Amino acid sequence: MRTLILQTASKYLLPLLLLFSIFILLRGHYLPGGGFVGGLIASIAFILHAFANGLPQTRNLMRIHPGFLMPVGLGLSFLSGLFPMFLNRPFMTGIWFAEKVAVIGSIGTALFFDIGVYLVVIGASLTIIFTISESN
Amino acid sequence: MNPNLIISPILLPLLGAIVLMGFWANPKIQRRLSLVFHGIAVLLAAFLLAAVSDGTIIVMQAGSWGAPFGITYVADALSALMVLLTAIAGLAVGIFSSASIKSARAAFGFFPLIQFLLMGLNGSFLAGDLFNLYVWFEVIIISSFVLITLGGEKAQLEGAIKYVTMNLLASVIFLTGIAILYGILGSLNLADLAIRVQETPDKGLISAAAILFLVAFGIKSALFPMYFWLPASYHTPPAAVSAIFGGLLTKVGVYAFIRIFSLLFIQDPFIQKLLIGIGVLTMVSGALGAIVSVNLRKIFSYLIISHIGFMIGGLGLFTPLALAGAVLYMAHDIIAKTNIFLITGVIYKIKGSFRLEKLSGLYNEFPYLSIVFAISMFSIVGTPPLSGFWPKVWLLQASWQAGDYWMLGGIILASFLTLWIVVKIWSVVFWRKKPDVINTRVRNELAAALPKNRNAVLIAVGMLTAVSLFIGFGVQPLADLCLTIADQLIDTEGYIQTVLQ
Amino acid sequence: MEVLLAIVIGTLYAAGIFMILRRSLVRLIIGLILLGNGANLLIFLLGRIAKGKPPLIPEDANFMTAAYADPIPQALILTAIVISFGLQAFAIVLVKRAYRVVKTDDIDQMNATDDV
Numbered sequence: 001m002r003t004l005i006l007q008t009a010s011k012y013l014l015p016l017l018l019l020f021s022i023f024i025l026l027r028g029h030y031l032p033g034g035g036f037v038g039g040l041i042a043s044i045a046f047i048l049h050a051f052a053n054g055l056p057q058t059r060n061l062m063r064i065h066p067g068f069l070m071p072v073g074l075g076l077s078f079l080s081g082l083f084p085m086f087l088n089r090p091f092m093t094g095i096w097f098a099e100k101v102a103v104i105g106s107i108g109t110a111l112f113f114d115i116g117v118y119l120v121v122i123g124a125s126l127t128i129i130f131t132i133s134e135s136n
Numbered sequence: 137m138n139p140n141l142i143i144s145p146i147l148l149p150l151l152g153a154i155v156l157m158g159f160w161a162n163p164k165i166q167r168r169l170s171l172v173f174h175g176i177a178v179l180l181a182a183f184l185l186a187a188v189s190d191g192t193i194i195v196m197q198a199g200s201w202g203a204p205f206g207i208t209y210v211a212d213a214l215s216a217l218m219v220l221l222t223a224i225a226g227l228a229v230g231i232f233s234s235a236s237i238k239s240a241r242a243a244f245g246f247f248p249l250i251q252f253l254l255m256g257l258n259g260s261f262l263a264g265d266l267f268n269l270y271v272w273f274e275v276i277i278i279s280s281f282v283l284i285t286l287g288g289e290k291a292q293l294e295g296a297i298k299y300v301t302m303n304l305l306a307s308v309i310f311l312t313g314i315a316i317l318y319g320i321l322g323s324l325n326l327a328d329l330a331i332r333v334q335e336t337p338d339k340g341l342i343s344a345a346a347i348l349f350l351v352a353f354g355i356k357s358a359l360f361p362m363y364f365w366l367p368a369s370y371h372t373p374p375a376a377v378s379a380i381f382g383g384l385l386t387k388v389g390v391y392a393f394i395r396i397f398s399l400l401f402i403q404d405p406f407i408q409k410l411l412i413g414i415g416v417l418t419m420v421s422g423a424l425g426a427i428v429s430v431n432l433r434k435i436f437s438y439l440i441i442s443h444i445g446f447m448i449g450g451l452g453l454f455t456p457l458a459l460a461g462a463v464l465y466m467a468h469d470i471i472a473k474t475n476i477f478l479i480t481g482v483i484y485k486i487k488g489s490f491r492l493e494k495l496s497g498l499y500n501e502f503p504y505l506s507i508v509f510a511i512s513m514f515s516i517v518g519t520p521p522l523s524g525f526w527p528k529v530w531l532l533q534a535s536w537q538a539g540d541y542w543m544l545g546g547i548i549l550a551s552f553l554t555l556w557i558v559v560k561i562w563s564v565v566f567w568r569k570k571p572d573v574i575n576t577r578v579r580n581e582l583a584a585a586l587p588k589n590r591n592a593v594l595i596a597v598g599m600l601t602a603v604s605l606f607i608g609f610g611v612q613p614l615a616d617l618c619l620t621i622a623d624q625l626i627d628t629e630g631y632i633q634t635v636l637q
Numbered sequence: 638m639e640v641l642l643a644i645v646i647g648t649l650y651a652a653g654i655f656m657i658l659r660r661s662l663v664r665l666i667i668g669l670i671l672l673g674n675g676a677n678l679l680i681f682l683l684g685r686i687a688k689g690k691p692p693l694i695p696e697d698a699n700f701m702t703a704a705y706a707d708p709i710p711q712a713l714i715l716t717a718i719v720i721s722f723g724l725q726a727f728a729i730v731l732v733k734r735a736y737r738v739v740k741t742d743d744i745d746q747m748n749a750t751d752d753v
Contacts, residue, residue: 036719071157078150085140091147092199128726132733267713274720281727285734293735294747297662300728304669305657307724311676311717318710319683368750431752 002052010052017045025118026104026111035114039121046122047129055133066126073119080112139196141187142211142262144180145219148173149255156248163242167234170247174223174230177254181220188216191620193634195264203636204328208264210635214463214621218261218391221467224603225383225474226254228596232478233376235592236485241286241374249286252279253380260388264635265325266314269392273310273356277303280385283377284369295369302365306355313348316341327635330399330628339404346401350410353396357389359448360417363441367425370440371433371490375481378433382440383474387466390447394462397451398625408452415449416546418442423553432480432490432565435557436473439516442550443469449543450531457537459622460615461530467614468515468523468607475512475600482593483509483565492564499566505594506566508601513562515604517555523607526615642682649675662732662742669728673721677714684710 021041028034046066050058084093096108104111152173159165188194188211198207211219230250237246256275263269281303285296318324320341321332333342351362358366366386370378393411401407422442429435443465450462480490486502487495499506515522528551535543607614624630649671656668687706694701736742739749 036715067160071154071160074150074157075154078147078154082147088138090196090198090200091140091143094199124723125726128730132730267716271716271720274724278720278723278727281724281731285731288734288738290738291749293731293738295750296731297735297744297747298750300731301657301665301669304724304728305672307720308653308669308672308676311673312679314713315676315680315683318680318713324709372750 002054006052010049014045014049017048018042021045021118025114028114029105029110035117036121038114039118040125042118043122043125043129046126050129050133055130059130062126066123066130069119069123070127073116073121073123075116076119077113077116080109080116083109139194141180142184142194142196143198143209145177145184145223145258146209146255146262148177148180149251149258153248153251153255156251157245160245163239163247166242166247167237170230170250171227171234173251174227177223178220178227181216181223184211185213185216185220187211188213189617189620191624191630193624193631195635195637204323204325207268208325208327208635209262210264210326210631211262212621212624212631213617214391214394214624215261217463217467217617217621218387219258221470222254222257222261222384225380225470225600226250228474228478228600229376229380229383231592231599232379232481232596236376236481237374238287244286246283246286249279249283250380253283257384257388261391264327266317266329266396267324269396270307270310270314273388273392274307276385276388277307280381284373284381286377287374289372292372295372298365299369302355302362306352309348309355310352313345313352316345316348320345325635326395326399327632330632331636333400342401343404343406346397346404346407349396349401350407353389353392354414355389357386357393357444357448358418358441359444360414360421363418363422366441367429367434367437370437371431375478375484379474379477379481382436382477383470386440386444387470390444390466393448394451394459394625398454398459399628399631402451402454408454411452412449412540412543413452415445415447415452416542417445418448419445419546419550420553423550423557426557427553430492432483432492432495432561433477434490435561436476436480439476439554439557440473442554443473443516445550446528446531446547449546450534453534453538453540453543454626455534455538456619456622456626457530458534459625460618461527461534463621464530464611464615464618465524465527467618468527468604471600471604471607472512472516472523475597475604476516478593478597478600479509479512482597485593492561495565496568497566500569508597509566510562511601512604513558515608517558518551521608523604523611525608526611638686638688639682642678642686646675646678646682649678660744662736662744665744666725666728666732670721670725673717673725677717677721680710680713680717684713 021038024033024041025035025038028038046058046062049061081092084095085091087095094108094110096106100106152170156166156170159169191213193210193212196209197203198209201207233246233250253276256272256279259272259275260269263272281296281300284299285292317329320336320338321329323329323332336342355362370381397407419442422438422445426435426438426442429438446465447462450458450465483495483498484490486498489495511522515524518524518528528547531547532544535547653668653672653675656664656671659665659668684707690703690705692701692705692708739747741747
């Protein structure tokens with residue numbers, strides 16, 4: 001499905017969708033959104049790019065294999081859950097910094113957990129899609 | 137004691153999986169590193185069991201959310217025992233696979249997947265609420281799906297389709313049961329549910345939910361009318377994978393049966409009768425299936441089914457002795473079945489076939505190895521004083537006391553059939569003198585591959601045989617533990633109070 | 638609304654079971670997907686439907702004052718959807734691989750594992 005229109009559009013859509021996915025990721029703690037949805041939107045951005053330009057181009061664009069995002073994301077989520085245990089609180093207790101950061105709002109372990117989920121979802125869904133389309 | 141300790145058996149394999157995935161391109165390091173994680177897991181599990189073996193129950197509320205609302209992890213003696221057995225079986229399979237798994241499989245993440253599988257198993261043993269149990273079940277099945285297909289041979293894919301279909305169906309039925317239970321009782325925490333189930337007027341709907349759970353766990357643990365997927369799939373993957381499947385995956389279903397039914401549904405006499413009936417049918421029909429098979433791994437797959445019946449029947453009797461017998465049988469069965477599948481893998485490595493008509497004369501070639509095999513084969517029959525003997529005595533005694541002669545007859549018949557099968561295997565595979573009929577090229581390749589791996593393979597089998605012998609000869613501490621577990625299962629007040637305090 | 642949903646759920650379960658009884662692998666997968674969706678809707682229905690009462694605390698208050706919808710079923714459904722997404726993706730890849738190797742999508746032909 002290589003059409004000029006889609007190719008041109010995907011050039012602009014890719015950064016826009018990625019930005020939107022990060023927006024969804026960050027608003028997720030108090031409003032609808034979160035790591036899973038954000039990750040799906042981000043992977044849709046890459047899949048759209050692959051539709052328009054072919055899989056090899058998308059692979060070049062990503063530089064790393066998407067499967068590599070899975071251990072990174074899992075590690076991040078794992079550490080964010082582990083952190084309260086060093087303060088002698090139960091696993092996964094939310095620990096929040098007192099002062100708020102501009103734009104993002106309160107920062108706490110839940111945010112890092114969500115970022116981990118975001119990375120795992122991108123990694124897993126892109127690996128699945130790439131595997132299915134490569135075996136053709 | 138720090139309650140965070142009880143989820144360390146879940147966190148350790150997760151850490152292991154993450155680290156091993158980090159070494160994705162280097163299976164050699166993965167082989168070595170995974171052994172470290174398996175070793176630490178055994179130590180942690182032993183520590184956990186030591187902390188709860190006197191009957192204390194440790195509770196951890198994840199994220200500090202209070203009991204009926206948050207996610208609760210509970211370690212009582214039963215959970216801790218299962219975690220320890222999982223760790224031991226995991227260590228043996230880890231050692232065995234560090235030598236036997238081909239690099240092609242290792243490159244597709246065999247070692248991280250084993251860690252994920254162990255995480256799922258430990259998670260289900262420690263979960264304190266119904267939905268969390270469902271999630272851990274899914275962790276188990278997704279990693280087992282990938283493990284069973286890894287390698288992609290024709291038989292593996294066909295077996296995997298049956299395995300995947302039945303497991304997905306079981307998950308949907310499980311989820312339906314959870315939905316109905318949540319709809320009636322409005323809670324998911326097991327301790328909270330146990331209280332509410334007593335108070336609710338909707339007994340009919342509760343029974344309907346119980347039947348849904350019975351079908352879901354019945355598929356998972358391969359009970360009588362729902363076991364046909366097991367002998368169609370367990371003999372297809374490599375030996376290390378079928379060992380961990382055969383030893384542990386069906387036992388998670390049995391654990392879920394014991395945990396959920398003892399807390400929620402067992403007061404219903406209909407459910408008790410049903411469990412005993414299904415148990416008896418499972419043990420007899422599984423043993424009959426094993427008699428007609430001629431493929432070693434299929435025979436042992438059917439024996440898994442047959443011996444699941446003992447545990448479910450013991451749960452159905454629901455007396456202290458019967459429950460202790462069921463739990464002790466489960467402990468013995470995890471070790472013995474894992475070992476027997478590893479041994480089948482060794483036989484395949486030596487002889488290049490699983491089929492009875494192609495195997496012979498193993499005793500003449502490897503006399504010492506054959507003795508090790510004999511120990512674990514006769515322990516699954518229950519020859520005294522090997523490990524299978526004691527739980528069978530308890531189960532027989534319990535069914536005699538309860539006056540349940542179907543159960544009594546079922547146990548005796550299934551034990552005799554098991555004895556027949558084991559004697560048949562022994563006389564054909566080990567004693568029969570007959571020139572080998574396998575193709576020599578395959579044999580030479582296998583013989584060339586063996587010496588390098590021999591030690592690791594022997595250590596794995598030897599370790600499990602030693603544990604099995606320990607259960608047989610030094611049964612007293614384990615028997616005491618099983619009686620403690622049975623008391624905790626019958627008198628659930630302590631569990632409920634500790635969780636909801 | 639409840640009656641309508643109950644009918645939809647019943648239809649989904651019935652269609653799902655009908656489809657998994659077919660011999661074609663693709664229909665098998667479709668059947669499992671339908672069953673999964675039926676189960677998710679069932680959780681949604683059994684969590685009691687409350688219209689227009691989101692379980693969100695208003696910005697000027699510290700806790701909920703009015704009656705609100707039960708948020709747990711939605712958390713359960715979200716989790717179940719995520720899980721079934723992964724499982725179904727795997728099942729589709731598996732069916733495709735199996736079709737390549739076995740060269741049939743008729744389950745009756747897949748009997749290599751059934752010999753004794």
